[in-house]
Amino acid sequence: MFVLLFLVLLLIILLVSWLSFYLDKKHTNVRGPLPYPLIGNANSLFAIESTEFMNVLSRLEEKYDKTALIYLFSQRYILTSDPKFIEGIVSSAKLTDKGKSYYFMEPWLGEGLLTSSGPRWKAHRKFLTPAFHFNILHQFLPIFCKNATVLIKKLHNIAIKNCSTNLFPIIALAALDNVTESIMAVSFNAQGDSGSEFVKAVDAISTVISKRMWNPFLDLLFPLTSYKTKQDKALKILHGQTIKIIKARQEELKKMNISELVLHTKHGTKNKHTFLDLLLLAEVDGKKISDQWIREEVDTFLFEGHDTITSAITFCLYCLAQNQDIQEKVFQEQKNIFGHEFDRSPSSNDLQQMKYLEFVIKESLRLFPSVPIIQRKILEDTVINGMRIPKNTSIVLDLFNMQRDPRVYEDPLEFRPERFENTGRNPFTWLPFSAGPRNCIGQKFAMMEMKVTISEIIRNFIILPTGQVPILAAELILRTVNGVNLKIVPRL
Numbered sequence: 001m002f003v004l005l006f007l008v009l010l011l012i013i014l015l016v017s018w019l020s021f022y023l024d025k026k027h028t029n030v031r032g033p034l035p036y037p038l039i040g041n042a043n044s045l046f047a048i049e050s051t052e053f054m055n056v057l058s059r060l061e062e063k064y065d066k067t068a069l070i071y072l073f074s075q076r077y078i079l080t081s082d083p084k085f086i087e088g089i090v091s092s093a094k095l096t097d098k099g100k101s102y103y104f105m106e107p108w109l110g111e112g113l114l115t116s117s118g119p120r121w122k123a124h125r126k127f128l129t130p131a132f133h134f135n136i137l138h139q140f141l142p143i144f145c146k147n148a149t150v151l152i153k154k155l156h157n158i159a160i161k162n163c164s165t166n167l168f169p170i171i172a173l174a175a176l177d178n179v180t181e182s183i184m185a186v187s188f189n190a191q192g193d194s195g196s197e198f199v200k201a202v203d204a205i206s207t208v209i210s211k212r213m214w215n216p217f218l219d220l221l222f223p224l225t226s227y228k229t230k231q232d233k234a235l236k237i238l239h240g241q242t243i244k245i246i247k248a249r250q251e252e253l254k255k256m257n258i259s260e261l262v263l264h265t266k267h268g269t270k271n272k273h274t275f276l277d278l279l280l281l282a283e284v285d286g287k288k289i290s291d292q293w294i295r296e297e298v299d300t301f302l303f304e305g306h307d308t309i310t311s312a313i314t315f316c317l318y319c320l321a322q323n324q325d326i327q328e329k330v331f332q333e334q335k336n337i338f339g340h341e342f343d344r345s346p347s348s349n350d351l352q353q354m355k356y357l358e359f360v361i362k363e364s365l366r367l368f369p370s371v372p373i374i375q376r377k378i379l380e381d382t383v384i385n386g387m388r389i390p391k392n393t394s395i396v397l398d399l400f401n402m403q404r405d406p407r408v409y410e411d412p413l414e415f416r417p418e419r420f421e422n423t424g425r426n427p428f429t430w431l432p433f434s435a436g437p438r439n440c441i442g443q444k445f446a447m448m449e450m451k452v453t454i455s456e457i458i459r460n461f462i463i464l465p466t467g468q469v470p471i472l473a474a475e476l477i478l479r480t481v482n483g484v485n486l487k488i489v490p491r492l
């Protein structure tokens with residue numbers, strides 16, 4: 001009798017769940033696979049490895065003409081790699097709210113610029129934008145050059161061993177020094193301390209966050225799992241490091257007797273304050289910014305400003321190793337720019353002349369975008385590109401598969417920097433920095449750092465492939481599970 005009652009109850013629950021999916025689907029004209037009662041389509045995305053994730057998205061988008069509706073349990077998602085749809089979302093001044101996945105970053109980044117939404121994001125963005133003005137970025141060039149020189153020395157020591165090396169962790173340390181010294185005005189000499197706890201902690205927390213994002217059961221039991229212990233350990237290191245940076249800069253400002261933001265000197269020229277000074281000295285609505293707000297923004301910029309660039313530089317070097325003719329063209333461009341002074345550091349003018357290198361970087365970011373997917377949450381019923389989207393839908397913008405779509409790029413898997421010579425292309429088909437109001441605030445900073453670092457490497461070394469194919473993993477950023485192993489040979 002009890003079993004019968006249980007079965008009837010179960011049947012009713014399944015029927016109600018199936019009916020609610022059926023009715024929900026009527027609110028949109030986006031098509032997708034049939035959801036199963038209770039779990040929706042979680043069976044196809046649930047608990048998959050980060051190495052499979054982009055393939056699963058690609059298969060779903062392919063089947064439903066680039067845009068698919070799926071349900072992860074009761075949560076409605078639209079996955080899209082359609083440039084028109086993506087343009088409608090990213091260019092909208094209204095659709096700026098972040099999707100649920102960003103919630104998993106909150107233990108680390110709090111409500112920093114990347115994760116916040118609504119009025120808080122608007123106020124922070126307005127406040128921080130001047131810190132990324134070209135005139136300020138200009139001052140960072142000597143820092144990038146100094147850290148590139150240290151990197152070259154390290155690479156020379158590796159090159160003499162004449163074996164292949166995973167370049168990812170080596171580049172990561174240089175990128176970390178660049179971001180802390182330029183944006184925070186403090187140095188940790190991460191390149192001198194190769195066992196950097198910070199870099200390992202970023203790796204650990206990225207893994208935990210991406211596991212939580214795609215495994216709702218793990219999220220449910222999270223506090224009881226070993227992932228929580230891993231997260232706590234990583235956060236202790238990451239937050240500890242940030243607090244150290246903030247304290248160090250506070251001490252320096254005290255020593256220099258600077259207690260408030262002075263935007264102009266008494267001679268009328270503009271004072272150039274760093275990003276961290278802006279946070280430490282400025283007042284918003286007549287009040288100093290709270291320590292927690294400062295920590296969250298510093299963490300956000302440390303994360304965004306170091307892991308993304310590491311991924312971009314490393315994959316670019318991989319592409320150059322695979323395409324020796326293109327590497328040679330980059331080298332020739334460097335020779336034309338530097339002439340007899342081949343060892344000097346690049347000036348801003350030199351960087352502007354590195355047009356071919358810029359195409360190379362853009363093409364490698366097309367194939368290997370550091371941020372492969374981004375998410376938005378739609379808060380009110382909306383129509384985009386003829387598609388009806390009900391409120392409370394999460395939209396997954398699949399930049400990775402859009403930039404590899406043969407309907408968007410001819411022979412998409414071929415590495416062809418010349419594609420970017422054509423300036424008449426639709427700008428929404430190349431979105432590694434996203435676009436619109438929530439685009440990457442650090443895009444110019446990133447391009448400058450990448451050019452300096454790759455220019456130095458190519459002037460000093462020939463990069464050779466090793467036959468190893470990187471196995472891509474879409475975690476918080478695009479990385480590989482088997483490193484990016486390349487061989488570097490000093491140029492004579």
Ligand code: HEM
Pocket residue numbers: 113114115125179183300301304305306308309312369370371374375431432433434437438439440441442443445446
């Ligand atoms: C190759 C390097 C980089 C790539 C590919 C990249 C890519 C992106 C993308 C795609 C977004 C949008 C994310 C979203 O909507 O969820 C973004 C946002 C952001 N990026 Fe970058 N980024 C890079 C470097 C940097 C650097 C160097 C900084 C800072 C120094 C930075 C700071 C930020 C911040 C703060 C946001 C959030 C902006 C907002 O929501 O208003 N990024 N980035």
